[in-house]
Amino acid sequence: MEVIVLDDAQAVAQKGAGLIAGLLNSKPAAVLGLATGRTPLAMYHRLVELYKERRVSFADATTFNLDEYLGIDAHNPQSYRSYMDREFFHHINIKLANTHLPACAERENPRHVGPRYEAMIRDAGGVDLQVLGIGQNGHIGFNEPGSSLGSRTRVKTLAERTLKDNSQAFEKGEFQPKLAITMGIATICDARKILILATGKHKSQAVAATVEGPVTAWCPASILQMHESVALLVDQEAASQLKNRDYYALACRENEALHQRFGQFLEDV
Ligand code: F6R
Numbered sequence: 001m002e003v004i005v006l007d008d009a010q011a012v013a014q015k016g017a018g019l020i021a022g023l024l025n026s027k028p029a030a031v032l033g034l035a036t037g038r039t040p041l042a043m044y045h046r047l048v049e050l051y052k053e054r055r056v057s058f059a060d061a062t063t064f065n066l067d068e069y070l071g072i073d074a075h076n077p078q079s080y081r082s083y084m085d086r087e088f089f090h091h092i093n094i095k096l097a098n099t100h101l102p103a104c105a106e107r108e109n110p111r112h113v114g115p116r117y118e119a120m121i122r123d124a125g126g127v128d129l130q131v132l133g134i135g136q137n138g139h140i141g142f143n144e145p146g147s148s149l150g151s152r153t154r155v156k157t158l159a160e161r162t163l164k165d166n167s168q169a170f171e172k173g174e175f176q177p178k179l180a181i182t183m184g185i186a187t188i189c190d191a192r193k194i195l196i197l198a199t200g201k202h203k204s205q206a207v208a209a210t211v212e213g214p215v216t217a218w219c220p221a222s223i224l225q226m227h228e229s230v231a232l233l234v235d236q237e238a239a240s241q242l243k244n245r246d247y248y249a250l251a252c253r254e255n256e257a258l259h260q261r262f263g264q265f266l267e268d269v
Contacts, residue, residue, distance in 0.1 A: 001211060001224060001225060001227075001230040001231075001232055002230065002231045002232065002251075002252075002255070003211060003232045003234065003239075003242070003248040003251075003252075004231060004232065004233050004234070004248075004252055005234055005235075005236065005239045005242075005245065005248055005249060005252070006233060006234070006235055006236075007235065007236060008199075008235050008236065009042060009199040009200070009235050010042065011235065012042075012043070012197055012199050012233045012234065012235050013040075013042035013043040013045070013046050014046055015233050016040070016043040016046075016131070016195060016197055016233055017043045017044075017046035017047045017049075017050060018050075019129075019195060019231070020032065020043075020047060020056075020129065020131070020195070021047065021050050021055060021056035023128065023129050023193075024056050024057065024058065024061060025056060027128065028057065028059070028060040028061070029060040029061065029062070030061055030062075030128045030129065031061075031062045031063070031064065031121075031124050031125060031126065031127050031128050032061060032062070032063045032064070032127070032128065032129055032130075032131065033063070033064050033065075033066065033127040033129065033130030033131060033183070033188070033191055034063050034064070034065045034066065034084065034088075034131050035065070035066050035131050035132055035133045035141075036065065036066075036067070036080045036083045036084065036133075037133045037166075038133075039133040039134075039197050039198065039199055040131060040133060040197060041087060043131075043197065044087050044088040045087070047088070047092070048088065048091040048092060051091070051092045051093065057093060058092045058093050058094035059093050059094070059095070061094055061098065062098040062099075062100075062124050063084075063094070063098065063099045063100065064100045064101075064117070064120070064121055064124070064127060064183075065080055065084060065099075065100065065101040065102070066130075066132070066140075066141040066142075066182060066183050066188070067080060067101075067102060067141050067142045067180050067181060067182035067183065068080045068081065068101040068102050068103045068104075068180060068181055069177040069179070069180050070104055070110055070155060070177055070179040070180055070181055071175070071177040071178075071179060072175065072177055073106065074101075074103055078169065078170065078174070078176075078177075079103075080101055081101050081103060084099065084101070100117070100120060102114065102117045102153055102181040102182070102183070103181070104181060110155050110179075110181060111154070111155065113153070113155075113181050114152060114153035114154040114155070114181065114184075115152075115153075117153045117181075117183070118152055118153050118187065121187070121190075126190060126191070126192065127190065127191035127192065128191070128192050128193065129191065129192070129193045129194070129195060130188055130191035130193070130194045130195070131195050131196075131197070132188070132194060132195070132196040132197070132221075133196070133197055133198070134196060134197075134198050134203060134206050134207065134210060134221050135161070135162055135165065135206065136161060136165060136202055136203065136205070136206055137159060137161045137162065137206065137219075138206045138209055138210060138218070138219035138220055138221050138222065139159070139162065139220050139221070140185070140188060140196075140220050140221045140224075141182040141183045141184075141185075141188060142156045142158060142162070142180045142182035143156065143182060143184065143185050143188075143220040144156060144157075144158065144159040144162065144220070145159065145217065145218045145219065145220065146217055146218065147184075147185055147217060147220050148184070148185065148217065149185050149186070149215075149217055149220075149223050150184075150185070150186045151184030151185050151186055151187075152183075152184040152186055152187050153181065153182065153183050153184055153187050154181065154182070154184060155179055155180070155181055156179070156180055156181075156182050157178060157179055158177075158178055158179065158180060163176065163178065185220055185223055189223060189224075189226070189227055192229065193229045193230075193231075194224060194227055194229065194230040194231070195230075195231050195233065196210075196221070196224065196230065196231070196232045196233070197232075197233050197234075198232070198233075198234045198235075198238040199234070199235045199237065199238050200235070200237050200238055201237040201238070201240065203234075203237075203238040204237060204238050204239070204240045204241040204242075205241055206219070206221065207232070207234055207238050207239065207241065207242065208241040208242055208243070209221075209222060210222050210224065210225075210232070211225075211232065211242060211244075212242060212243055212244060
């Protein structure tokens, strides 16, 4: 795992957007796995700027989001479909037909959604780059602590901690779903490259457990230690509990020289 400690959340957004744009410039028909939540928002907004500056095009890209709530429809402003349209898709030149979320249609059996989503990802050629945030409890997607490390897209019950963290997005008295359909941990690990973002002090414990703790289903993000190509972009606050921080900084500096000669994880724009 390449741990890249940046000054602040803005630098994380900037770097993340640069890496995604770089991928699209070298592979215009790339398949992106995307996340919602507060963390990647600034990165999506930066990508919109890069698109407007004509430094990236999404015309041939395909996307698969990690997760979608169960029990609210796509038009509900709280759905992850609404989030993605509002914050990102409606401001770039992506074909909406090429954007996918694991949504369950009305009256559809939610257990049918996962296998169908897996098949769609496979048919698209697999995910080239998966963007992830991380929950304070170490979840990725909605794979809560204890989720099988071999899990595939399926219905998950959200943990109390996640419900509390995400409740800020809901008005008092507004229906907050307790279930979601999420890519599984094995689905996420199938991606060729993974870009995980974490910002803020409240993520520091989860980041330390992910990078320096044991690989365990109790911190689902720790499975990323087993993946061959992961870049973790963190700000100073999120990095604050990493014991091996000096080493990551040293490795980044050393890698920089190699990157300049031989290319990097992904080419920045
Ligand atoms: C979102 C998702 C979640 C979030 C995580 C962090 O699609 O799958 O795993 O990435 O809950 O959320 P924020 O960024 O709001 O702290």
